[in-house]
Amino acid sequence: MLIDFFYTLRKLELPVTIKELLHLLEALEKNLVFCSLDEFYQLSRLCLIKDEKYFDRFDKAFGAYFNQLESIDDILEALIPEDWLRAEFMKQLSDEDKAEIKSLGGLDKLLETFKQRLKEQQKRHAGGNKWIGTGGTSPFGHSGYHPEGIRVGGESRNKSAAKVWEKREFKDLDDSVELGTRNLKVALRKLRKFARSGAHDELDLEHTIRATAKNGGMLDLKMVPERHNAVKVLLFLDVGGSMDPYIQICEELFSACKTEFKHLEHYYFHNFIYENVWKDNTRRHSENIPLEDVLHTYGSDYKVIFIGDASMSPYEISHPYGSVEHMNEEPGYVWMQRLKAQFDHVVWLNPVEQQYWNYTHSIGMTHQLLDGEMYPLTLAGMEQAIKSLSD
Numbered sequence: 001m002l003i004d005f006f007y008t009l010r011k012l013e014l015p016v017t018i019k020e021l022l023h024l025l026e027a028l029e030k031n032l033v034f035c036s037l038d039e040f041y042q043l044s045r046l047c048l049i050k051d052e053k054y055f056d057r058f059d060k061a062f063g064a065y066f067n068q069l070e071s072i073d074d075i076l077e078a079l080i081p082e083d084w085l086r087a088e089f090m091k092q093l094s095d096e097d098k099a100e101i102k103s104l105g106g107l108d109k110l111l112e113t114f115k116q117r118l119k120e121q122q123k124r125h126a127g128g129n130k131w132i133g134t135g136g137t138s139p140f141g142h143s144g145y146h147p148e149g150i151r152v153g154g155e156s157r158n159k160s161a162a163k164v165w166e167k168r169e170f171k172d173l174d175d176s177v178e179l180g181t182r183n184l185k186v187a188l189r190k191l192r193k194f195a196r197s198g199a200h201d202e203l204d205l206e207h208t209i210r211a212t213a214k215n216g217g218m219l220d221l222k223m224v225p226e227r228h229n230a231v232k233v234l235l236f237l238d239v240g241g242s243m244d245p246y247i248q249i250c251e252e253l254f255s256a257c258k259t260e261f262k263h264l265e266h267y268y269f270h271n272f273i274y275e276n277v278w279k280d281n282t283r284r285h286s287e288n289i290p291l292e293d294v295l296h297t298y299g300s301d302y303k304v305i306f307i308g309d310a311s312m313s314p315y316e317i318s319h320p321y322g323s324v325e326h327m328n329e330e331p332g333y334v335w336m337q338r339l340k341a342q343f344d345h346v347v348w349l350n351p352v353e354q355q356y357w358n359y360t361h362s363i364g365m366t367h368q369l370l371d372g373e374m375y376p377l378t379l380a381g382m383e384q385a386i387k388s389l390s391d
Contacts, residue, residue: 008065009048014057016048023047037066053379201225232263234298234343238308239268239281246351249377250307253349257305265302267294270325271312272332272366273339291335295342303389304339306348310366310374317365336369347385348374354381 002025009016024047033039041062049058204222211220235257237250257264267277267289276288315322317332340346348366350357354376357363367374373388375381 005044005065009058009061012057012061014049014054014061015051020048020050230263231261232298232302233257233261233265234294234302234304235264235266236273236277236304236306236308237266237268238270238306240270242309242311243351246309246377249351253307253377263302265298269308271308271323272310272316273306273335274323274326274328274332275330275335291339295338298343300342300344302343304343304346305385305389306346307377308348308350309352310348310350310363311352311360312362314361314365317362317369333365333369340370345389345391346370346373347388349377349381349385350374351377 002021006016006021024044027033027043027047028040033043044062045055045058049055202224204224207222207224208220211222212218214220235254237254239250243250254266257266267279268281268284269277273291275291277291277294278284278288280287313322313324316324319331320329321327322331348370350363352360352363357367357374363374373385375385375388
């Protein structure tokens, strides 16, 4: 059964290996899970899947495989021995249910009757009070009610089984979709370099134990500064015009960055980078910040991330006075070259789907100016960008 399950995962292009399958088998032999298909789901995902972005695909594969088993016989023979079934069933019974189960002659009689009806029943059955099916008051099946019942698939009205793999809580983590705040944070966590800074306000447990032991058992607390992500990020966000459809994802990215990075500075621009940027969009025309000041303020160790669709007239990049908002004396590409000369790592994240990049000349120009360091704003694109920033 596990071999078939393994090949089902491989058919759905999940990167599972024989070594990971052997780990799962070893865990099962040691009874790390017992009497629960949901627990088997958790264990198998832990052993087989090493990247969160594949969780949703695994959930779909798991559901597809185990839902295709046509009867409880398949499940019992494939995965759950009788003692599992017996123990799982007893876990779900209240004291009152355990007393009422005597109405069928006890648990042994119930299981015996259950197996007998599996042999006798030849088709799907809905309703009624005898056959294994859906609804009704038969003690066997699902979506019905009986105090001494054995659930077979489906959903329980009493919510006694979770079927967590059908919840698909990770469906937004696939690397083909745009990002939300949660998976932006997951992606950004790969751009980490921890260091301790600030006041000594975090307990150093290891040194406290050692110092207390040396002090004859008298408590000797040792404190250290809190660990923070020491990576420094300079974020440039394109606002207005063609970026309006992407406001939500930009807000989510900004929120994720603020959470993940202690050293974060952000600036806004429109379409392309010129001699001025700004911090407050409501005062963008009255409180501009010279880009020269930005270049002289932050060290080359800052990681620079541009967020924009790079969709504009090519003249806005290549010519003086090409900006649609002001009379820029120097073309945008000159300022981008200066910025790249100052900072060691510069990437551009583009919310436009990558398949459409070739249809916009300015995207190609920006891509070239960044020496190819433009990535789509998807999980896969974020991972590629973060890898580049980490090199």
